[in-house]
Amino acid sequence: MKIDLTDTTSSKINAALMNARRESGSTAAGMVLTLVIVTDEGSAYDALKAANDASREHPSRILAVIKRAGRSPRARAETRLDAEILVGTDAGSGETVILRMHGELAAHAQSVVLPLLLPDAPVVVWWPDNAPLNPAQDPLGALAQRRITDAVTAESPVGQLAQRAAGYTPGDTDLAWTRITGWRSMLAAALDQRDVTITGAVVEGESYNPSVELLGLWLHNRLRVPVERVVTGGPGITAVRLRTADGDITLDRPDGLLGTLCMPGAPDRMVALKRRDTAELIAEELRRLDPDDIYATAVRTPVDRLRERIAGVEHAGPGGTVEAHAAAGAPTDAPAEDKVVEAAVAGPARVTAKLPKKAAPAAKKAAAGKTATRAAAPRKRSGQ
Numbered sequence: 001m002k003i004d005l006t007d008t009t010s011s012k013i014n015a016a017l018m019n020a021r022r023e024s025g026s027t028a029a030g031m032v033l034t035l036v037i038v039t040d041e042g043s044a045y046d047a048l049k050a051a052n053d054a055s056r057e058h059p060s061r062i063l064a065v066i067k068r069a070g071r072s073p074r075a076r077a078e079t080r081l082d083a084e085i086l087v088g089t090d091a092g093s094g095e096t097v098i099l100r101m102h103g104e105l106a107a108h109a110q111s112v113v114l115p116l117l118l119p120d121a122p123v124v125v126w127w128p129d130n131a132p133l134n135p136a137q138d139p140l141g142a143l144a145q146r147r148i149t150d151a152v153t154a155e156s157p158v159g160q161l162a163q164r165a166a167g168y169t170p171g172d173t174d175l176a177w178t179r180i181t182g183w184r185s186m187l188a189a190a191l192d193q194r195d196v197t198i199t200g201a202v203v204e205g206e207s208y209n210p211s212v213e214l215l216g217l218w219l220h221n222r223l224r225v226p227v228e229r230v231v232t233g234g235p236g237i238t239a240v241r242l243r244t245a246d247g248d249i250t251l252d253r254p255d256g257l258l259g260t261l262c263m264p265g266a267p268d269r270m271v272a273l274k275r276r277d278t279a280e281l282i283a284e285e286l287r288r289l290d291p292d293d294i295y296a297t298a299v300r301t302p303v304d305r306l307r308e309r310i311a312g313v314e315h316a317g318p319g320g321t322v323e324a325h326a327a328a329g330a331p332t333d334a335p336a337e338d339k340v341v342e343a344a345v346a347g348p349a350r351v352t353a354k355l356p357k358k359a360a361p362a363a364k365k366a367a368a369g370k371t372a373t374r375a376a377a378p379r380k381r382s383g384q
Contacts, residue, residue, distance in 0.1 A: 003085040010115040013083050017095060020087040030059055031094045033122045033286065036113060037064045038140055039129070046278070047128040048096065053279035058286040059093040061118050065140065066099065067106035079103040081112060110139040122146065122289050126282065129153035134167030146289045148282070150175040151210040158303060161210050165300045170291035176210040177295045178281045182273050183215055183237060183251065190249055190261060191242075200243040201227045203306075206234030215240070217301040218294070229306040236275055 001024065003016050035055075039047050044066055051062050080103065086096040097116065101109055117123055124146040127135070131149035135141040151160035151174050164174055191198075201219045205212030212229065215237060220227045223242075232238050235256040242249040247264035251271075259273035 001085075001087045003087075005083040005085065007080050008083050009081065010112055013085065013097060013116060016083075016085055017087070017097070020085065021095075024088055031061050031118055031121065032058055033060045033124060033289075034116075034118045035060045035062045035286070036123065036125045036140060036144065037062065038109075038125065038127050039064060039066060041066060041068075043128050044098070047126070048098070050278040050282055051126075052096065054283040054286060055094045057283045060286075061094055061116070062096040063113055063116055064096070064098045065101065065109050065113065067109060068100055068102050069104075069106040077103060079105045081105060108139075110143060113140060114143065117143070124148065124286060124289070128278075133163055134169075135172055136167070136169035145171055146285070147172050148175065148285055149173075152176055157208050157210045158213055161213060161299055161303060168296055168299065170296070171289075173285060173292055173295055174210070174299070175278070175281050175285075177214055177292075177298070178284055179211045179276070180215045180218070180237070181284065182276075183240065184218065186251055186259070186261065186271055186273070187219075187240060187242070190251070190263060194249075194263065196244045196246065196249075198223045198225050198242050198244060200225050202230055202239075202241040202243075203227060203237070204230040204232045204239040204241075205237040207231045209234070209236060212237050213303050213306065214298050216306045217303070218298045220305055221297050221301060227306050229308045231308070 001020055003020060005012060005016060035051055037044075037047050037051060044064055048062070048064055051060075051064075055062065080101075082100040082102070084098040084100075086098075099109075099112060101112060105112070123144040125135070125138075125141050125144040126148040128150060130153075132138040132141065135147040135149060141147045147169075149164065149172070151157050151164065154160040157176075161176075164172065201216070201223065203212055203216040203219065205215075216227045216229050219225070219240075219242075225243075238254055239250060239252040244264070248262070249264070250262040251259055251273075252262070253259035253273045256275045257273075259271045261269045261271050
């Protein structure tokens with residue numbers, strides 16, 4: 001059932017919801033929470049589809065807040081609330097209300113949402129994109145016990161982690177953290193099977209992926225070992241290697257579908273590590289509404305704690321590029337490939353340099369001749 005209300009109020013929306021429930025033959029709400037989605041017209045369809053799918057596990061009232069302040073002074077001066085109500089099969093296992101707020105009303109969305117919240121039920125606010133710097137201080141976020149953001153949609157996904165850390169309040173979480181639940185579970189289960197001492201770890205994954213960073217920070221915090229971040233082509237996280245005296249414990253997932261767990265002295269095992277869609281991620285977050293202390297510890301760890309290199313390129317050292325080491329007195333005649341690493345620049349954003357083109361054969365011979373004349377003078381390569 002679909003009901004359109006133009007230039008309406010919160011009380012009229014509540015009355016329409018009650019009438020729709022009676023017509024469907026169910027006077028009881030039967031919903032466990034209110035999910036508020038703050039989005040725009042471009043992202044509303046995908047967000048609502050994911051929320052409706054998640055509502056089959058968590059029956060809820062979904063309130064989609066779409067702010068349309070207007071571009072011209074006349075449009076901004078027009079204050080109007082339009083609502084689209086979906087009940088029944090169109091709304092999953094609950095109720096969906098799409099609220100379009102025009103003009104100055106867009107700046108006071110909490111006054112419209114507050115009367116529509118389910119009584120005595122938890123409130124969760126989700127920003128699919130364009131999340132505020134401090135979700136808990138946002139007028140809508142202040143109404144919720146749980147606030148969900150998604151760093152991967154930001155212009156600087158890794159830089160967004162620093163903002164999430166600076167404005168963290170118990171109850172905050174991010175879907176970049178939810179995406180690594182399977183990896184954390186598999187690695188914890190692997191270490192439960194063997195009593196070994198971990199001396200280091202390597203996390204491989206695509207660049208500008210906050211989930212890769214969070215997984216490395218989690219390993220660094222829980223194992224108290226240095227963690228190296230290797231940039232690969234993806235998709236997502238491709239491998240994790242835990243260094244031990246007996247050999248590496250490796251969890252490898254090159255295709256984003258199926259992983260392989262390799263342990264010293266044991267046969268390789270295939271494990272399910274499929275990249276999940278947004279509906280599954282939201283459903284997982286709605287299973288717990290208490291603060292996630294492990295996420296808080298991981299996101300508050302600076303990303304420069306991770307040593308970085310590009311796959312197949314020797315690491316230059318923590319916190320800088322080969323050029324930075326050369327400026328400090330390191331020799332500058334190392335091979336060109338060794339001079340390319342992923343740099344942690346000012347702030348938490350990351351910049352990945354491109355590998356230079358290979359030199360022509362003639363240039364290589366000339367370089368080899370120069371190297372032979374300097375063979376008597378041993379030199380150190382940066383990063384060793």
